Amino acid sequence: MSRRRRQALIGMGLLLPSAALVLVFTLFPVGYNLWLGFYAKHSLRATSTWVGLGNYAQLLGDPDFWRSVWLATEYAVLSTALQIVVGVAAALILHQRFPGCDFLRGVALFPYMIPTVIAVFVWRWLMNDLYGVIPYVLGTLPIPMPAAWLTHDTIMWVLIVLSVWTFFPFVLVNVLARLQTIPPELYDAARVDGASAARQFAHVTLPQLRNVLLIVMLLRGIWMFTKFDVPWLLGFGGGAGEAIRTLPVFTYQRSFTYYQAGMGAALSNVMFGLLLMAVTIYFIAFPPAEEANDA
Amino acid sequence: MPERTRRRHRGVSTAGAWMLRLGLFAFCAFPLYWMLVSSLKASHELLASPPTFWPHEWELRAYRKLFHETNFWRYFENTVAVSALTTAIVIVAGVIGAYSLTRYAFRGRTLVARVTLLAYMFPPIIMLVPLFLLARELGLTNSRPGLALTYISFSLPYALWILRAFFQSIPLELEQAALIDGANRAQALLYIVMPLALPGIIATAIFTFIVAWNDFLFALVLIGQDELKTLAIGVNDFFHMAVVDWGLIMAAGVMITIPALLFFVTIQRYLIAGWGAGGLKG
Numbered sequence: 001m002s003r004r005r006r007q008a009l010i011g012m013g014l015l016l017p018s019a020a021l022v023l024v025f026t027l028f029p030v031g032y033n034l035w036l037g038f039y040a041k042h043s044l045r046a047t048s049t050w051v052g053l054g055n056y057a058q059l060l061g062d063p064d065f066w067r068s069v070w071l072a073t074e075y076a077v078l079s080t081a082l083q084i085v086v087g088v089a090a091a092l093i094l095h096q097r098f099p100g101c102d103f104l105r106g107v108a109l110f111p112y113m114i115p116t117v118i119a120v121f122v123w124r125w126l127m128n129d130l131y132g133v134i135p136y137v138l139g140t141l142p143i144p145m146p147a148a149w150l151t152h153d154t155i156m157w158v159l160i161v162l163s164v165w166t167f168f169p170f171v172l173v174n175v176l177a178r179l180q181t182i183p184p185e186l187y188d189a190a191r192v193d194g195a196s197a198a199r200q201f202a203h204v205t206l207p208q209l210r211n212v213l214l215i216v217m218l219l220r221g222i223w224m225f226t227k228f229d230v231p232w233l234l235g236f237g238g239g240a241g242e243a244i245r246t247l248p249v250f251t252y253q254r255s256f257t258y259y260q261a262g263m264g265a266a267l268s269n270v271m272f273g274l275l276l277m278a279v280t281i282y283f284i285a286f287p288p289a290e291e292a293n294d295a
Numbered sequence: 296m297p298e299r300t301r302r303r304h305r306g307v308s309t310a311g312a313w314m315l316r317l318g319l320f321a322f323c324a325f326p327l328y329w330m331l332v333s334s335l336k337a338s339h340e341l342l343a344s345p346p347t348f349w350p351h352e353w354e355l356r357a358y359r360k361l362f363h364e365t366n367f368w369r370y371f372e373n374t375v376a377v378s379a380l381t382t383a384i385v386i387v388a389g390v391i392g393a394y395s396l397t398r399y400a401f402r403g404r405t406l407v408a409r410v411t412l413l414a415y416m417f418p419p420i421i422m423l424v425p426l427f428l429l430a431r432e433l434g435l436t437n438s439r440p441g442l443a444l445t446y447i448s449f450s451l452p453y454a455l456w457i458l459r460a461f462f463q464s465i466p467l468e469l470e471q472a473a474l475i476d477g478a479n480r481a482q483a484l485l486y487i488v489m490p491l492a493l494p495g496i497i498a499t500a501i502f503t504f505i506v507a508w509n510d511f512l513f514a515l516v517l518i519g520q521d522e523l524k525t526l527a528i529g530v531n532d533f534f535h536m537a538v539v540d541w542g543l544i545m546a547a548g549v550m551i552t553i554p555a556l557l558f559f560v561t562i563q564r565y566l567i568a569g570w571g572a573g574g575l576k577g
């Protein structure tokens with residue numbers, strides 16, 4: 001056996017455990033899911049019936065499905081946009097040196113490190129309709145405010161604010177890392193030309209952040225669109241949960257409340273298809289022209 | 296601009312900057328402060344209106360209830376066990392896999408790397424139904440290794456991806472020099488590559504651990520027996536008690552957050568290193 005061949009065999013051998021695990025537990029389930037989408041199947045029983053495109057046809061005519069797609073889109077777009085705004089603002093604040101800035105950097109990462117279940121329960125308590133501290137404080141302000149927030153009309157906003165609180169540190173860390181690599185000479189030049197702080201931000205900082213913001217937007221958008229635990233934990237056990245029944249929650253309910261595994265699989269496939277579409281549009285709108293070497 | 300106005304200007308902008316810093320601090324820290332004081336208030340004060348920002352009476356009732364009347368420690372132990380098992384398998388398989396992907400030439404290597412990236416993009420919820428059915432088929436529901444296997448399914452692709460990036464950044468020449476000096480492949484890996492890749496390996500291990508530690512969905516679907524529940528679904532059950540005890544839930548939150556924060560503060564350095572390389576999923 002040639003040396004080259006032996007090396008190749010060793011290489012494949014070392015990769016085997018990972019390849020086997022990914023094949024069995026990642027790729028096989030995805031393929032299995034595509035196939036399951038063509039069946040009517042109870043989640044707990046072994047039997048299944050071929051229905052062809054029946055599951056998908058049923059979804060097309062189901063207003064609850066369309067509503068869940070809309071809610072997931074609304075949630076993903078608004079929460080991602082706000083995470084980026086808050087994350088960039090926080091990065092600009094923390095990019096300066098001031099007494100206690102290391103401490104504040106640590107504190108700003110806390111929300112991301114807290115298990116989701118805890119983050120959601122803390123916010124349910126902060127916003128509690130009877131005893132919540134935030135509705136109380138807002139009630140003392142001289143502006144008209146809803147008396148209760150975990151209701152049908154307002155729970156989406158609570159969901160968005162809570163999600164921004166939990167996930168903005170992801171944006172913060174990526175943007176802060178990028179800010180630190182912007183050459184200070186660029187700002188010196190802008191200042192010599194008499195640019196104000198606002199103009200420096202618009203003409204020096206933002207163009208430099210473009211690539212990292214695009215990648216962060218893509219990743220956060222995907223993760224928010226497919227987020228199950230936050231809306232589920234915020235909404236269950238109350239009638240208002242219906243107002244934040246996003247596509248992932250709808251999928252979970254079909255699969256494990258109604259035990260329609262085939263329908264659940266079809267929904268997962270729809271979710272995947274929608275993501276592929278969004279990613280394709282994203283790459284057409286923002287072609288990776290200059291090699292994205294950051295983020 | 297006359298000197299005095301300029302100074303006043305700077306005074307205003309410093310005050311503004313401190314307002315922003317305080318605002319950011321309050322936004323991040325207040326929910327945590329509220330969790331802590333809520334867990335230490337007496338029951339009647341917890342439900343007082345208006346709420347008290349600094350408790351009049353301090354009480355450990357909620358913690359006593361948490362430790363003596365719930366299975367909290369059991370949940371804690373299960374979570375640590377499942378997260379540790381996941382991390383161990385992902386790191387061992389990931390390190391040798393990523394080493395192979397960056398150090399050996401064989402057909403299909405690029406394809407494997409691309410498939411890994413694709414798998415990294417799959418949101419876990421898409422695999423919910425098939426993983427559940429697969430776990431049932433294999434008798435892996437209500438089992439800690441079964442739960443660990445599902446976490447591996449979405450942690451391993453991204454561990455491979457991040458580790459591959461770390462290994463690529465280690466110059467091949469270093470190993471070649473060691474090989475010329477008479478070291479064998481295993482020694483080169485152990486003494487040259489591993490020490491240099493260690494920050495990356497630690498960062499990957501932390502991310503993997505956090506994914507498993509935070510998961511709610513798969514534990515909810517795969518674990519039904521109380522003795523096997525993880526913290527996420529165990530604490531979720533506190534909500535289904537006849538009367539919701541907010542003090543108890545906040546106490547559980549504090550007890551879960553403290554070790555996570557201590558751990559996080561000690562490893563912050565590695566975490567930032569890993570963030571730059573690939574990011575944390577979630």
